[in-house]
Amino acid sequence: MRRISAMQGVSVAVRLVAAIGGGYAVAAGLAALAAVVLPATTDLPRSEAVVLASMLAFLVYLALLIWGFAEQHLSRLWVIFATAALASWGGAWGLVRLTAGN
Amino acid sequence: MEPTFRASMNWLHTWAGVVLGGLLFAIFWMGTLAVFDREIDRWMMPMTRLEMPAGAPISIDSLRPSHEVAAAARSPNWGIIFPTEREPTLRMSWREGSSLVQRFIEPATGAVLPDPGTWAGTRFLYPFHYMLHIRVQDVGIWLVGLAAMAMMALCVSGVIIHRKIFTDFFTFRVARKPRRLILDLHNMTGVLGLPFHFLISLSGLVIFFSLYFPSSWQVAYNGDRQAFFDDAYGTHRPQKAGEPGGMASFDAMAAEARGLWDGATLRYFFVRNPGDARSIVQIGRLDQGIVSSTYDAAYFDGPTGKLISYRSGTPPVMSIQRFISGLHLIQFRHWALRWVYFGLGLVGCVMIATGYLFWLESRRKKHAQLGLGGARIVEGLTIGSVTGIVIATLSFFAVNRSLPLGATFLGEDRAALEIWTFYLVWLATFAHAWLRPGRAWIEQCWAVVAFAVAAVVLNWITTGDHLARSLAHRHLWAIAGMDLLLLVAAAMAALTALKLRRRQATRAAVPAPLAEKQHA
DSSP states (O other): OOOOHHHHHHHHHHHIIIIIHOOOOOOOOHHHHHHHHHHHSSOHHHHHHOOOHHHHHHHHHHHHHHHHHSOOOOOHHHHHHHHHHHHHHHHHHHHHHHHHHO | OOSSSHHHHHHHHHHHHHHHHHHHHHHHHHHHHHTTHHHHHHHHHHGGGGOOSSOOOOOGGGGHHHHHHHTTOOOSSEEEOOOOTTBSSSSEEETTEEEEEEEEEEETOOOOOOOOOIIIIIIIIIIHHTTOOOOGGGHHHHHHHHHHHHHHHHHHHHHHOOOTHHHHHHHHHHHOOHHHHHHHHHHHHHHHHHHHHHHHHHHHHHHHHHHTOOOOOOOOHTHHHHHOOOOHHHHOOOOSSSSSSOOHHHHHHHHHHHTTTTTOOEEEEEEESSSSSTEEEEEOOOOOOOSOOOOOEEEETTTTEEEEEOEEEEEEHHHHHHHHHHHHHHOOHHHHHHHHHHHHHHHHHHHHHHHHHHHHHHHHHHHHHHHOOOHHHHHHHHIIIIIIIIHHHHHHHHHHHSOOOOOOOOOOOOHHHHHHHHHHHHHHHHHHHHSSTTTTHHHHHHHHHHHHHHHHHHHHHHHOOHHHHHHHSGGGHHHHHHHHHHHHHHHHHHHHHHHHHHHHHHHHOOOOOHHHHHHH
């Protein structure tokens, strides 16, 4: 049994924030995006799209959590999560602004 | 993070289990009890141990005086829940200021039963399961959500790290050393319960989809939650007129609602904004024959009694959500399945407890050699989380059968005293576990025996419903079931305590190096 060094402690903390917080941000962003895109592109009613997006978000979050703890390079983890979160939230917000303008 | 995927999953499985195991055990334990929450209610509220009336239900209009009380108190709602086989009383509730007023009514006569003075199963044990009674900022609900996500991650990582999942399922080495036996038991309960554990976590999360992933409706409905609910559930936004108004016949509205659903039985009758000129009556239908937790409801204008709208059937995605919720909430009538849920819940508890024990058994010696305190801290945490919460729950039952109705102490009413007992006893079990290492397991097993037997005996003394009597009357089977399960728990705890003591005795009798060889 080895003692945990300070560096390892910091890296575990950074990973926890990335996997739990970052994973949630991405899953929530994708849910928001799906809730806007689905009613606009299919004939699924808006409330149905919201329910579907939120339900699927749990499985997306689970997959992201697993990957968040499996990925060896912390930097790659952060870059991908940050990009995906920005893209999904930005896309959802942009689409809402776009459709509201019509 | 570790060199291989499997090693990473091993790390995740170990640490998520150690950090969240105590919380998960509490959630699983309370959820398992909540399977029989209404039966626990009847055990803890002897005045509600009634026979289900065979005749026609009492007139809802006869309960009007209480509606007027709620209107005078400016309660936002007044409602009644109709009796069912599992809950043979009519429950009436409204708000007075910040407190909830509840009255239990005998359905055959309309007589108001004495206040039971307890939160029992449906108000204490069941909400503990999904929100831990931490209301501030919904912290409790979010903690349970995190634990449920962790549970799913534990299921996935558990399968990945398990090399021989199929063959190991048939492996149970009772005669081998304890560490191997614990791991076998953890694997067996884990694999046996895997589909249940995964689906019960996922379905629990899906019930609260709009709370855990609000981003979808926040973006799609521009932050207006009520607008989303109106769309998704067909709810009616109650708007106050601010002026007093009359109220049409309750019975006529209930009869019309029954007619809408081909004479279906009703579950509840709710008045929104009682006494207001724009009060709305919401009547819900009871559907015990299907898995889905339906929310079919009819809305009436209170003062005129005219039907505003009603809902029957749900759109496809929402039906899936209701089905998944129904799988978790088990409000359908199926006694065999109800026992299966109870059994699988206990399997989950065993799995979590053995996971902890395996962690301890594999580290105890090394931690002692290195002078690390980790194993001792986790052992205390394990004992308090496992036997501790069981003892606390049993003390909750025992104190319920000891306090007289209307008891108060230090300004706290009876229901609050029961809850204080639960938390204080639970806290004491943690203290005991850390103060008496090596003995705590055995002593806490004996505490389980003492409280469980005391609960059964106290129930007999205070209500006269001993087993011979409760088994003989069908409407007392819930009481018999509870007493029998308490006795089974006592017997199992006594056997465990005896076995642990024998093992400790043999370990002490053999010289240390030899004992190491035999048991390590």
